[in-house]
Amino acid sequence: MSNIVDTIMNIEVFIFIGILIWLYFKPDDNDSPKN
Amino acid sequence: MLKNPLLVVALIITASIAIWGIVDTQGLANFAAKLVGAQFSSRAWFIMLTVSFLLIISIWLAISRYGSIKLGKDDDEPEFATLSWLAMLFSAGMGVGLLYWGTAEPLSHYLLVSDYENSNKAASISLFLTNFHWGFHAWAIYAMTGLVIAYFSFRLGCPSLISSPIIKVFGKTRLPRTIGWLIDLMAIVAIAIGLGGSVAMGVFQVKEGIDVLFQLKDTGMGLTMGVFVVLCLTYILPLTVELGKGMVLLSNAAMIVAGTLLIYLLLVGPTSFLMGGIVQGLGEYLGSFLVHGFTTFTFMDDRIGGWFQSWTLTYMLWWLAWAPFVGVFIARISKGRTIREFVCCVVLVPTAFSILWFGVFGGIGFYDIQSGELPILDVVRDNISGVTFYVLEQFPLSSLTIAGVVIAAFLFLVTSVVSAAFVLAMFSTGGDLNPSTKVKLSWGFVLGALGLAMILSGSIDAVKSIIALGALPFVFIILLLVVCFLKALKTERI
Numbered sequence: 001m002s003n004i005v006d007t008i009m010n011i012e013v014f015i016f017i018g019i020l021i022w023l024y025f026k027p028d029d030n031d032s033p034k035n
Numbered sequence: 036m037l038k039n040p041l042l043v044v045a046l047i048i049t050a051s052i053a054i055w056g057i058v059d060t061q062g063l064a065n066f067a068a069k070l071v072g073a074q075f076s077s078r079a080w081f082i083m084l085t086v087s088f089l090l091i092i093s094i095w096l097a098i099s100r101y102g103s104i105k106l107g108k109d110d111d112e113p114e115f116a117t118l119s120w121l122a123m124l125f126s127a128g129m130g131v132g133l134l135y136w137g138t139a140e141p142l143s144h145y146l147l148v149s150d151y152e153n154s155n156k157a158a159s160i161s162l163f164l165t166n167f168h169w170g171f172h173a174w175a176i177y178a179m180t181g182l183v184i185a186y187f188s189f190r191l192g193c194p195s196l197i198s199s200p201i202i203k204v205f206g207k208t209r210l211p212r213t214i215g216w217l218i219d220l221m222a223i224v225a226i227a228i229g230l231g232g233s234v235a236m237g238v239f240q241v242k243e244g245i246d247v248l249f250q251l252k253d254t255g256m257g258l259t260m261g262v263f264v265v266l267c268l269t270y271i272l273p274l275t276v277e278l279g280k281g282m283v284l285l286s287n288a289a290m291i292v293a294g295t296l297l298i299y300l301l302l303v304g305p306t307s308f309l310m311g312g313i314v315q316g317l318g319e320y321l322g323s324f325l326v327h328g329f330t331t332f333t334f335m336d337d338r339i340g341g342w343f344q345s346w347t348l349t350y351m352l353w354w355l356a357w358a359p360f361v362g363v364f365i366a367r368i369s370k371g372r373t374i375r376e377f378v379c380c381v382v383l384v385p386t387a388f389s390i391l392w393f394g395v396f397g398g399i400g401f402y403d404i405q406s407g408e409l410p411i412l413d414v415v416r417d418n419i420s421g422v423t424f425y426v427l428e429q430f431p432l433s434s435l436t437i438a439g440v441v442i443a444a445f446l447f448l449v450t451s452v453v454s455a456a457f458v459l460a461m462f463s464t465g466g467d468l469n470p471s472t473k474v475k476l477s478w479g480f481v482l483g484a485l486g487l488a489m490i491l492s493g494s495i496d497a498v499k500s501i502i503a504l505g506a507l508p509f510v511f512i513i514l515l516l517v518v519c520f521l522k523a524l525k526t527e528r529i
Contacts, residue, residue, distance in 0.1 A: 009077040016511055023205075024518050 041216060042463040042474065045223040049481050052228065056488020056501070063488065064497035067504040071352075074507055075344040079331050085510050086351050087328035090175035092517060093378045096182070101524050102375030106182070107189040111371040117380070119287065124177075124365045125385045126286040126447065132233075133169075133293065133389070134444050135240050137396030139422040141165045142415045145404070147342050158401040159315060165397060166320045167327050168350040169389040171382055176354045178381040180362030180513060182374065183520045189370045191523070194466025197222040197359050197512070200519035218515075221508045222359040223462050227478070228505030229356035230455040231485025232498045237448040238262050238490055239420040244441035247424040248434060256493075263490060266448060267483045273453045274475045289446035292439050301395050303430050305402050312401065313394030320390060349499045356506030358513060360458050399426050419495060452482055 056063045075082075096102060105111060113120070144161035152160060183200055193199035198215030205211040242259045245251065251258070301309055332343040369377055400422075403411040414425045427436045456478040460470035463478075489498045 005073070006077045009073070013078060013081050016514075020514055020518050023515075024522060028522075 049227040053484035053488050060491045064492050067500040071503045075348050086172045089179045093175045093178050097375045097378040104374050106185040107370045113371040122290045126290045138400040138426045139419050141397030142400045162316045163319045165393045170386045173354045174382045177361045180358040181365040183516045185366035196466045204519040225356045225505040226360040232502040234486030235489035235498050240444050243420040248437050270449050270452045274479045275472050286450045289443045292443040309398040312398040352503040352506040355509040
């Protein structure tokens with residue numbers, strides 16, 4: 001497999017892991033001080 | 036039925052794959068192998084990291100303060116006695132695979148490993164690898180999927196759907212709902228393809244058993260298709276009635292046959308050799324399972340790399356393909372149990388049974404190799420579906436034990452197809468616990484067609500690639516579900 005496809009497939013995984021971490025730590029709407 | 040877009044799209048996708056497989060079997064097998072191969076070579080590290088993460092999270096949940104949370108309301112009690120609960124979850128999760136791979140898998144690994152190590156060491160490594168494929172990691176995948184579904188269904192009152200955790204945690208706005216819809220669709224496709232593969236494998240084995248039992252030769256595709264047609268006719272009736280205690284009875288009967296066979300072979304076989312192998316296998320497994328979960332064989336040669344893809348990675352994806360189906364099933368029977376009880380039983384008990392099973396079946400294979408009198412490795416090379424029967428033929432009452440395996444394999448198959456058609460019907464009708472007979476029969480038909488496509492491929496390797504193809508998205512989905520679950524746990528007051 002070409003290197004570029006390999007790199008893209010791995011970048012997708014890195015982005016996905018980033019999104020998961022962000023979703024876990026992101027405060028919920030009902031956690032905000034206003035409520 | 037036609038007013039439900041999810042059902043229509045899911046039926047179209049799975050039926051198209053089945054038709055493709057029937058019309059151009061080799062084309063589908065090649066496509067699956069190519070796509071899965073690309074994923075395996077680029078993302079092997081991610082798949083192994085994911086399954087190890089799931090195991091570590093489940094251990095943490097069992098020992099953390101969250102372990103005491105009940106899957107249900109605080110005063111709910113378990114619906115089933117612990118022993119029959121364990122029998123049910125085990126027969127759902129492994130079923131026909133154990134009968135098929137009991138001796139065949141450890142000896143297949145031995146064929147490779149013995150080129151690198153001396154034969155004694157190779158036997159022990161092969162047994163370890165088999166235990167690893169069927170052990171804690173496999174059951175942690177099931178446990179986490181089942182736990183998330185059970186928690187959101189019974190404790191938070193959501194429908195029993197794979198998308199429920201996402202919609203509950205991230206709200207009912209457009210994006211989470213669209214993602215949820217897509218995830219339900221992918222779950223349906225993964226279950227259908229996974230089950231189709233299981234049907235093919237089971238049919239191969241039942242056919243082989245009948246060949247041995249009646250000493251038939253060169254029955255080829257004719258008998259295979261005969262077994263397949265009988266299977267289809269057998270599961271039509273249970274699909275038209277309500278999923279009740281009959282199914283539980285059938286799966287328990289299959290488990291009793293399998294358990295009796297295990298004890299019988301342990302006693303009539305070379306008992307002290309087998310027990311020695313089991314104890315050594317247990318020790319080696321407990322000593323290295325966690326480290327091996329992170330092993331990607333990156334620095335080894337291409338032959339080992341190929342083996343790693345077609346066994347370890349394929350197995351992990353296989354469990355992932357089955358996870359939505361087994362997860363929903365074990366969630367349904369686990370209401371009222373605590374997270375700790377759920378995780379400990381789901382991960383530990385079936386693994387212990389698998390270690391015993393492979394210790395006995397694999398042990399007999401290694402005993403044959405060491406005695407040097409039987410050409411068992413040739414059977415593994417030439418006719419992998421017949422290995423279990425070859426082992427049984429060496430012992431007294433072989434007609435009875437072979438008939439037992441054929442019946443158990445058939446029972447496992449019927450129960451799997453019927454419960455899968457039920458779960459698929461439930462998923463595709465928005466979590467309806469009593470889906471209509473028409474929808475269940477449609478799924479029964481599609482599962483049969485997918486099974487037929489894989490039977491026509493005639494090769495167990497093609498079946499494995501096609502299953503892995505359906506399961507690929509699940510590596511991502513299961514992680515998303517776990518994040519939803521961990522977020523929801525943060526709101527628990529304990």
